[in-house]
Amino acid sequence: MMAVDRGLAVLCVAVFLGLTTVAGRFRFPQVSTVTTGAIVAGLVAARIGYVAAHWASYVEAPLSIFAVWQGGFSAMAGIVGVAATLAFQLGRTRALAVGWGALAIAGGLWFTLQALIPPVTYGPFPYHLTLTTPSGAPLPLARFRGRPFVVNLWATWCGPCRRELPMLDAAATRNRDVPILLADQGESPAIVTGFLTREGIGVNNVALDPSRRLSQAFEVAGYPQPPSSLRTARSCSFSSASCRAPPSPMGSIWQGNTDEPTQPSLSQLSGVAHRRRADSASSCAATRSVA
Known part of the structure; x- marks a missing residue:
């Protein structure tokens, strides 16, 4: 799509x-x-x-x-x-x-x-979910509560995901102040680890969500998907698929002391926030980002 x-x-x-x-x-x-x-x-x-x-x-x-x-x-x-x-x-x-x-x-x-076009809206971040690491260890999302972080939803069959994943992994490795979680959707550990090995991408920032529970929580229709938002001093509203101002490859940051997200700064994301759009913008089907 x-x-x-x-x-x-x-x-x-x-x-x-x-x-x-x-x-x-x-x-x-x-x-x-x-x-x-x-x-x-x-x-x-x-x-x-x-x-x-x-x-x-x-x-x-x-x-x-x-x-x-x-x-x-x-x-x-x-x-x-x-x-x-x-x-x-x-x-x-x-x-x-x-x-x-x-x-x-x-x-x-x-x-x-x-x-x-109505704005994209999401509910509170699903901290109750537990994903797994490529090695099979549990990875509860509640561990991120209390600090900003980024979640990117992806899959190995998605062309834009494959192109942007090395960049996201590099950004996550360089900057530990804002963790970036690359959550694969709906695939087995063997498929994901095989892809990571072939592409030379580390497993430290990757999580598995074989049941696509994050996709269901955010009502995601396509990948790569960072559910994105813009936060003001008084309210939180979600942007459309483009993630402009500035465009962000990883989407928004969920503040640790609240369930509502805010747009990441370029400095927080190691100066690579411009490489992804809404797209909106090079996704396999739909739109946006978290933290």
Whole structure:
């Protein structure tokens, strides 16, 4: 499955492409001839806009700017990029007005659908659950009560999980101030340990949840899944699948003296928080993070 926000983006691009194609067939052929180039320019502008807005997160690993499969695009920057390309290609003509009109409809659809998507909500963290280590030892989640920590839900069959797991394991090894628990969902110890051995990933930060009880508790539909949240001084509310501001690969931190989560800082997560989106953003199906 595709993350919700990515699906909406594809839908809006398809709407824009469809409108310009119709306009090209009936009266303004020049519009349809520049549409593909405008979309490509818009995607580039969207990526540049996102990276610029979160530059502090990318400065330590600039090559990750090119990891577009992990998500991270600015809708507003993308729309501006498309509009500018259309203006450059079409000039001050009626065809430009048609192209901008199609863009306005697609952009309006994007922002409308984004506004209509309800926020993701989770209940209190399930401290009562007990997972196991790859060696079979019990790992009660109650041991994390009283301090911030991060839980990432993953599976060996999930492509994005496989890509981000070495990074998460490295972050967990470097920074012990905020423990990162990599909780495999629904797989046997043999499968998990075999995968970890092949990939050269240690077992110290990995836990097994063969019954997928964490997934059930958070109503997770896809992986990798960090149930993410944003916390204010007075209330705690959950964001949508993107984990923006700044984007976080590991999601949110559950404060040890409360059952409610808060967004981790870049310093707490060793400067790697920008490498994951909501996605929303490169998940096999859905959205977000914990602690």
